[in-house]
Amino acid sequence: MTGLCVLAAASAFVAGDRLYTAVVCPSLCFSFAILLCWGLGPAIVAQSIAVFVVATKLKHTMGQAALVAGEYAVALGAAYLVIVIGDPDPFHKTATAERLGDAVTIAGSALAWLLAYNLMVWIAARLRLGPARSRRVTESLPYQTLFKASLLLLSPVLAVAAHINEAFVLLIFVPLYAVQRMARLSAERARVARVDPLTGLANRRALQRRFTDMVATREGPHIALLMLDLDRFKHVNDALGHEVGDRLLVSVAQRLQREEPVDGVIGRLGGDEFAILATNLHDVTQAELIAGRLLAALAEPLRLDGLPIDITGSVGIAVYPQHGEDFATLMRHADLAMYEAKRRGDTAAVYDPASGHTSPQQLGLLTDFRQALETKREQVTLHYQPQVSLTTGEPIGVEALLRWRHPGRGPVPTAELLQVAEHTAVMQLLTTRVIDEVVQQVAQWRADGLNLRASLNVSARDLHGGEIVDQLARRLALHGVPPELIQVEITESALMSDASRAHATVERLAALGVGVALDDFGTGYSSLQHLRKLPLTEIKIDQSFVGGMARNSDDAAIVRSTVELARALGLRAVAEGVENEYTRQMLAGTGCTLAQGFLVARPMPGDMIPAWLARQAPPLPPTHPTPAAVLVDHGVNRGLDGVARMETP
Structure with a gap:
């Protein structure tokens, strides 16, 4: 029996992971059977030999082996004490009642072994590691308890089989294998719950x-x-x-x-x-x-x-x-x-x-915005700012601009909102909402006899996914809107974040027939290869340059150069932030195509656009820069008094 105990120890293995480990060894079944048949001394000797065999196989220190052997010895002693008190003799008594009493005594001794062993493991862990770290050692105790309880309850069967016929001992290996297999699977499930299956790191x-x-x-x-x-x-x-x-x-x-x-x-x-x-x-x-x-x-x-x-x-x-x-x-x-x-x-x-x-306030703002998009749609609206020809004054198109009135904070600046939303799934919700409303609004204007091109802004996240193309195609077909009446505005930063995927999406948009404008040109990490490679229709000159034309010769030179570049490439040039007549005249002198800003019109709800168009004066005649404008353009005039600039909210 001792030989079988040592042989079982040779099949021990470690279950668990780097954080929580447990040694699975079936030798307890044999050492507890020795306890029942031959007493405490032989059982401790057999189990101690098995422990040192396991320690050698798993490359544990002899100190660790001695500690574990001591824990087993104390547990076997507690079990033997119960046996001595119950005085069982399962091999010679014949009365049914006495046999039942023996079974209860042996079950009690097994329970005493489990309680004593787990207590020893818990005490040793607290002494070595402290109260909290001991959790790492005792974490696997529930799984070990189930496994060891199965071994302990197999031991009486093994003892009786050995007493009747030694050959019957071999039959115990089938259920023993099943118990060990159960322990391995249980430990594996516990490991999977704590470990990333691909890398083996903690989850x-x-x-x-x-x-x-x-x-x-x-x-x-x-x-x-x-x-x-x-x-x-x-x-x-x-x-x-x-x-x-x-x-x-x-x-x-x-x-x-x-x-x-x-x-x-x-x-x-x-x-x-x-x-x-x-x-x-x-x-x-x-x-x-x-x-x-x-x-x-x-x-x-x-x-x-x-x-x-x-x-x-x-x-x-x-x-x-x-x-x-x-x-x-x-x-x-x-x-x-x-x-x-x-x-x-x-x-x-x-x-x-x-x-x-x-900040927590911004995170709360993002949560409120998601709820507004999903359930409180009246809070989120689109306003449209017209774009007019600088040569004729004729309205050519509009740009859709986001407006959100928070129930507690009031109007929320769009730049602040997009800063917290651009890297989240909320951007996809917003893009879906904008596409639906803009295409539907263009269809309504067409029904009223107006053919206005509408531009909408998309984020880098939209360009990387490509779903925007499919969504636009579905909406255009649903409302019967020609694709040339929709234009998508993208920024240079969106192109730079993942150029290959962004370029692929832009190509698909162009193939759909939708116009593509490069927004805020010159404010990001500009690269002329975008102008050469992408099927663009328009360049939008940022208002930071347009607004400074009248006061800064460098801004004026940048605007003029951008307009000339756009014209050479066959693209429209749109000036944003045109807020006074003087700037409009300077832009007209450069040959810029379209103007957008407070001088033209403030953003307004879509249903107000027809009334605004009806109030417009006949197209303006072509204009040329005044002598003062020429002086500014050449850097002679460094400032103009009386030029009013309205700040964009």
């Missing part, structure tokens, strides 16, 4: 539980949560396939693990997002140093299928307790800091509560 649930342990046991004043997001990971999936993308994530996980903080843990949240918990930090600077080491670990290119792939990422940092006292809050703030790092072009950023777009 969100394990990170949260580890954070709870850190909060209870931290030695330093701070715990940091770092969120790391890979840059342009979608390009790898699109170009090389998801299988290569998965291999890239596994390689990234391996590199990050080499820089895992002491007493910290690295996990994967999903996609290309990773999270790192670090404890015992004395200030935020230490968290930034950890972020630097993690990013440095990714600096060397990976080679996948013979191709070198550069890996870069952005890290957001949130620190307990300054930036949040619970895991969910820290996660949200670290995520916001990570997007702030991407927005600024930095590799890492620490959460800043004072930053406007990451």
Whole structure:
């Protein structure tokens, strides 16, 4: 029986993961049977030999083996005490009542073993690791208890079988294998619940539980949560396939693990997002140093299928307790800091509560805006600002502008709203709403006898997805609107964020027959290749240049050069922010095509456009710059008195 106990120990294995592990070994079934047949001493000897065999196989220290052997010895002693009190003799008594009493006694001894063993494990863990960290050791006790209870209750069957016929002992290996298999599957399910299946890192649930342990046991004043997001990971999936993308994530996980903080843990949240918990930090600077080491670990290119792939990422940092006292809050703030790092072009950023777009007020604003789009549609409206020809004064088109009146704050500036919404799914809701209303409004104007082109703005998120093309096609067909009466305005920053996907979407829009305008030209990272490669119809000159023409010769030169560039490429040039007659005359002298601004008209609801058109005077004659305008254009006149400028709200 001792030999079988040692043989069973040789089949032991470790179940669990890096955070929570348990040793599964069936030797207890044999040592407890020895206890029933031959007493406490032989049982302790057999179990101790089995423990040291397991320790050797799993490369544990002899100190650890001695501790576990002691725990087993105490548990066997508690079980033997119950047996002595019950005085069972299952091999010689014949009375049914006495046999039933023996069964109850043996069941009680098994229960005593479980209670004593779990108590010893709990005490040892608290003494070695402290109250909170002991949870990491005792986490697997429920699964171990089920497995060990099964072994203990098989032991009486094994003992009786051995007493009757030694050959019957071999039959015990079938149910023993089933019990061990059950324990392995149970431990695997527990592991899957805590581990990311692709990389083997901790998942969100394990990170949260580890954070709870850190909060209870931290030695330093701070715990940091770092969120790391890979840059342009979608390009790898699109170009090389998801299988290569998965291999890239596994390689990234391996590199990050080499820089895992002491007493910290690295996990994967999903996609290309990773999270790192670090404890015992004395200030935020230490968290930034950890972020630097993690990013440095990714600096060397990976080679996948013979191709070198550069890996870069952005890290957001949130620190307990300054930036949040619970895991969910820290996660949200670290995520916001990570997007702030991407927005600024930095590799890492620490959460800043004072930053406007990451404040709780702005997050609440985003929630309110989503609700307004979904359930309170009357709060969100579109106003239309006319665009007129600078040579004839004839209205040519309109631009759709977003307006939202918050029930508590009143009108919300569009720039503030888009700043918090552009990286979220709310932008898709907004784009869907704008497309539906603009196309429907153009159809209504056509029914009233008006053929006005309407422009609508889209975000970088819309260009990267491409769904906007399909949605426009469906709406144009539904309302019978010619595609040339709709124009999409895109910004240079949207093109720069993911040029290949943005260009593909623009090409599809042009193939649909929809016009494409490059908005806010000159304010972003301008690249003339966009003008050469993209099927554009219009360039919009930003109001920051147009509004400064009368006072700044540099602005005037930029506007004039942009108009000449547009004319050479066969594109319309539209000047935004035209707010006085003098600026209009200067623009007409440059050959600019269209003007848009308060001088022409303020934005107005769509149903007011027909009345506005009816009030317009006959088309204006062509105008040319006055002598004063020429002086400004050549940089002689540095300022004009009496020129009024109305600020755009």
